[in-house]
Amino acid sequence: MHRFIDFNDEKTDTLLMLELSDLTKTLTNSDLYEAEIRVHSYLSKRDHKVFVSHFWDHRPEGIKKPGMKSDVYLRAFGNSSFTDFQAVDEFRDILAASPIPRFAGQLLMLAEDLRIEEICKKERPGMGSEFNVRRNIYMEYFESQLVVNLEKNLFADALFNLVYLILNSNSPVLTIPSFNPELDEGIPHIRSHLENLYDAKSTRDAAVTCLNTVERAASVLHSDMINEYFHLPGFEQNLLDDISFSDLVRKDPLQNDDFAEEKAGGDEHVYEEKMRTWHREAERPGKSYMQFELDQGTKTDISGGSEREGEDGDQALAIVQGRSKRTDKNEFSKMDINRPGESVASGGKSSYGIANKNARPIFLNAQRQGEESTAQYMKLEKEVTFYHKKLKNIIERIMKKKETDHRSHLQMGRLGKNLVPFFTDEHPKLFYKKSQPGKEIDASFILLVDCSASMFDKMEETKRGIVLFHEALKSVGVSHEIIGFWEEANEVTKDDQPNYFLQAIPFSMSLQQQSGPEIMELEAMEDNRDGYAIRIVAERLLKRSENQKFLIIFSDGEPAAFDYDNGIMDTHEAVMAARKKGIEVFNIFISNTGLEFEQRKVFENIYGNRSIIAPYVEELPDVLFPLLKRLLSQSINI
Incomplete structure (x- = not known):
């Protein structure tokens, strides 16, 4: 298929993506996670995604595949198991006051990648070969980027390139090019801060070192980075369901913080009403809602009296009623919570693949065709008559041949005419059987x-x-x-x-x-x-x-x-x-x-x-x- 515009004609290597997804599921120990291609590599716990960088595209197979696998190692095994996302969130909050937030965010991601890379290689030595390929390619890349950014006077970007080379160089002697007098004087101090990253035992340790480095770099940089080499993800790296019950309880105080002096007498009437609400688990939202924003009121000790302690047999989504007593309300515990058409196990929508969860089939029957369609069909049939008649003859000959064929040299069956093997062979096979193929x-x-x-x-x-x-x-x-x-x-x-x-x-x-x-x-x-x-x-x-x-x-x-x-x-x-x-x-x-x-x-x-x-x-x-x-x-x- 020739396309007029072909510059964005990217093709997905399906087998490679399936391999990366399987690797992701194995390392995260979860079937929910999938691998996907993005501009930058990072982990999204909220979306259950491990994003692999486009950086490895259009490279030889011996580099592309190990490079992508190294991304999966870092995210599915490294970040998932050894990164403290709370420390990352705190670091992100501090960036708002930094004059070079892009430099700071990428520096933390670089430091964290290097830290967890060493952990990955220690925990799973088999990952070492892919990480070696990764480091060699990145060294070449950042060396070239350093030259380009210096020529463009993008000093913040060039400094970041230099930071990568300093942290990953195998030689104790690294030639540092000249930036400008102010930066040249500040680079030794920045380098001394970076050396503390080798001693970082946790994400929080790396964040502290990065903050000190950024503070020193900000004094000699007058602008932030333009390019993005490493991505500092937002809150998508945290699972929304990680919050505890106490996080859901209202904590903001009322405008008046008083308590009713009169005690509950026990004869108060507590009214119950069903209020239609909408949430993301509902199939369709209703037409009316009720919203409460209680900013003022008086607290009492009156209890609704309808709650009871949970039991092992309660279903997760059941509605509770009564406190250890018989009730005339509906017994929800005996209802089937699974609705038809929604369960994966019962062949519902998701059984056709996650990408097709909202698809539905509509079967149509062909209509009786008129004379014009019949004439068109007869014309096409005439054109292919040679093929289907030839095919029919071939199949009929094969079937006829199989009806008359027989299998010889068997140990049981009909006795054959050739009895010489009885005298010459130690274990003679003198029998045969006729095949009986179906018609x-x-x-x-x-x-x-x-x-x-x-x-x-x-x-x-x-x-x-x-x-x-x-x-x-x-x-x-x-x-x-x-x-x-x-x-x-x-x-x-x-x-x-x-x-x-x-x-x-x-x-x-x-x-x-x-x-x-x-x-x-x-x-x-x-x-x-x-x-x-x-x-x-x-x-x-x-x-x-x-x-x-x-x-x-x-x-x-x-x-x-x-x-x-x-x-x-x-x-x-x-x-x-x-x-x-x-x-x-x-x-x-x-x-x-x-x-x-x-x-x-x-x-x-x-x-x-x-x-x-x-x-x-x-x-x-x-x-x-x-x-x-x-x-x-x-x-x-x-």
């Missing part, structure tokens, strides 16, 4: 057709391949289904993403003689959410009783849909999940402008060695014929 091919197919907008100029030629698929399987009596899929971009919202599945040829009609013109109803529509579509049709295929199940996907490009930035990885995961369940998944890539290297790499990452390339759409029948021949041949019972 039918024990397989079912689903052809999943990408109906995204990018198929607009390819759909007509693609239908030739689909007609060949249908007629060939129909001729040899193999049940199949042809489904077109797309996501309706005009109907998509953040909380609802309708995905349409047009059943052009359902299983129930696939072997009927008059079926076929419905294929003409397939048209280019909107977006394509491939991972979700694969999971949906895989469920349909798994319900079939045939022994072998094949899913063939016709596509012309990468997944592209609303809020589907990780579509390549999601599609790869969907393919792998289907294969683990016994479904053979193949992709047929079709194009009318040739194939670029990057596109080939993307489809290999998603489908592995089962991505078949049709560089030009008119070659589709030639590509599809040998695939069908091989799959049908292996589906004949032995």
Whole structure:
């Protein structure tokens, strides 16, 4: 696919990202964490993300992969286990008063990275090789950046580059270039402060040393840094659910801090009302809310009397009633809290992947086609007659041959005519058995057709391949289904993403003689959410009783849909999940402008060695014929 603008055509290495995500889950000891590419590397506990830096992109494989893995080591193992985020937050608060906050924030991140790197290598020596690659590349990078920033008179940036070289140099003698008279005089003092970082035992120790260094650097720097080499994250590095119950209790005083003199007599009436509220766990907010802001009032000792001490059997979300006494209120403890369609384990929304949690399927049936569509179909059928008749003859010959073939040299069965081995062999095998293959091919197919907008100029030629698929399987009596899929971009919202599945040829009609013109109803529509579509049709295929199940996907490009930035990885995961369940998944890539290297790499990452390339759409029948021949041949019972 040739693009007019190609400068931002970044491709995700799906297999590498899956490897980094698995590594992240292992090191954090949590299945919630994922790896993701960002400009800078840092840990977000709130989002359960380990961000890997773009710094390692466009480098040789021997550098890129170890570099990215070193980012994961530092965040998933180092920051997660050995960084004191409270000390980082306190340091961030102090930065507001600093004249060089960018320099200060990056200095702390650099110091913390170096500190936890040594801990990582000590705790897990196997990480050493990746960290060596990291340090060598960063040394070269900061050496070049030092020269560039000095030429531009960006002294704060150049000083930071020098700080990195000082802290990581293997030589006790480091040549320090000249900045300006004022900085040249202050650098020895800054260096003496930096040496204390080698003795830092904690994040707080590193923060104290960085503050002293920043205070000295601020006296000789007249501007802050321009570039950002290390990122000081905000509060996203802390988990919101780390707060304790005492943090939720109101602590601000009332305007009047008095207490009622009259004691409660015990005959007071405490009224209970249900107030509709909204929170992020609710499916839909209501239309009315009640908000309380109590700034003044008098405190009393009257108790509502409805609370009771919690018990082991209470559910986490249950509503408590009564104090150790029978009540006529609803017994919530016997209700099923899990709502249909929400549980991952019960096959709810999240079972189709996190990226598809708001997607929903809408199945459409093909309409009865008129004379014009039937005429178009007959024309395409005539063009592919040679292929499907040839395929039918090949399959029939294979099946006939297997009916007459027999297996010889067996220890039991029918006695063969050649009895010489009885006299010559120590353990003669004189028997044979006739094979008894089934008369039918024990397989079912689903052809999943990408109906995204990018198929607009390819759909007509693609239908030739689909007609060949249908007629060939129909001729040899193999049940199949042809489904077109797309996501309706005009109907998509953040909380609802309708995905349409047009059943052009359902299983129930696939072997009927008059079926076929419905294929003409397939048209280019909107977006394509491939991972979700694969999971949906895989469920349909798994319900079939045939022994072998094949899913063939016709596509012309990468997944592209609303809020589907990780579509390549999601599609790869969907393919792998289907294969683990016994479904053979193949992709047929079709194009009318040739194939670029990057596109080939993307489809290999998603489908592995089962991505078949049709560089030009008119070659589709030639590509599809040998695939069908091989799959049908292996589906004949032995």
